[in-house]
Amino acid sequence: MKPEPILELRHVDVAHGKTPVLMDICLEVGRGEIVTLIGANGAGKSTLLMALFGLPRVSRGEILLDGQEITRMATHRIARLGLAQVPEGRRIFPGMTVLENLVMGAADSAGDGKVLERIHTLFPILRERAGQRAGTLSGGEQQMLAIGRALMSKPRVLLLDEPSLGLAPLMIRRIFQALREIVDEGTTLFLVEQNANQALRLADRGYVLVNGRILLEGRGKALLANPEVRRAYLGGH
Ligand SMILES: Nc1ncnc2c1ncn2[C@@H]1O[C@H](COP(=O)(O)OP(=O)(O)OP(=O)(O)O)[C@@H](O)[C@H]1O
Numbered sequence: 199m200k201p202e203p204i205l206e207l208r209h210v211d212v213a214h215g216k217t218p219v220l221m222d223i224c225l226e227v228g229r230g231e232i233v234t235l236i237g238a239n240g241a242g243k244s245t246l247l248m249a250l251f252g253l254p255r256v257s258r259g260e261i262l263l264d265g266q267e268i269t270r271m272a273t274h275r276i277a278r279l280g281l282a283q284v285p286e287g288r289r290i291f292p293g294m295t296v297l298e299n300l301v302m303g304a305a306d307s308a309g310d311g312k313v314l315e316r317i318h319t320l321f322p323i324l325r326e327r328a329g330q331r332a333g334t335l336s337g338g339e340q341q342m343l344a345i346g347r348a349l350m351s352k353p354r355v356l357l358l359d360e361p362s363l364g365l366a367p368l369m370i371r372r373i374f375q376a377l378r379e380i381v382d383e384g385t386t387l388f389l390v391e392q393n394a395n396q397a398l399r400l401a402d403r404g405y406v407l408v409n410g411r412i413l414l415e416g417r418g419k420a421l422l423a424n425p426e427v428r429r430a431y432l433g434g435h
């Protein structure tokens with residue numbers, strides 16, 4: 199049985215200007231689940247994550263967070279309700295220190311020592327390098343920092359846009375291991391990825407986005423074994 203949804207999209211359409219990008223997206227993320235949306239370059243994955251925060255605007259359909267409609271809510275209100283995003287390309291502040299980057303992620307004045315402690319336990323490198331400029335971190339460490347920064351707001355649902363992009367396999371494994379721990383501690387995860395193999399291994403359930411439409415959905419393992427998915431996203435073997 200699926201857990202009760204904490205994030206739900208009902209027949210959502212999104213356009214960039216006049217160009218339709220997402221069509222009739224129906225998707226559910228259950229409380230405590232890891233759900234992934236996989237899709238090729240340009241399928242509309244980042245657009246979908248950004249639309250959850252109200253930009254670009256949803257032209258049809260509804261988005262619900264824990265049963266409450268957030269479709270046309272202001273971005274800061276949505277964030278306050280418990281949604282946080284790790285954006286594509288990390289977007290850390292390279293000239294600021296590691297610690298300053300983390301503190302930037304804390305909602306309002308909620309610079310809660312416990313959350314920082316939890317992030318430092320999850321990614322010890324962020325403690326070791328606390329006073330160092332963030333731009334000097336490796337790509338994988340910057341990804342850890344971006345995840346840590348998003349966790350500072352104590353989100354109920356964490357959204358991640360291609361966290362594995364450009365990282366070596368060992369680093370991807372470490373980051374995905376940390377994502378598993380984050381979920382075990384009670385956060386729900388929705389991640390979009392081109393790296394279908396890793397994402398479907400981690401996820402409870404997955405959706406396949408092709409040209410702005412959901413083509414398939416299923417258990418992570420079932421999608422991994424699906425010949426169509428294997429052919430299109432896993433190099434056909
Ligand atoms: N700001 C924008 N204005 C107009 N069109 C855009 C904008 N951003 C994205 N698009 C278009 O929307 C479509 C979906 O783009 P999107 O970035 O959501 O894809 P993606 O699945 O995240 O791709 P990638 O895997 O390369 O990150 C593409 O055709 C893209 O060219």
Ligand SMILES: [Mg+2]
Nearest residue numbers: 243244245286
């Ligand atoms: Mg993208």
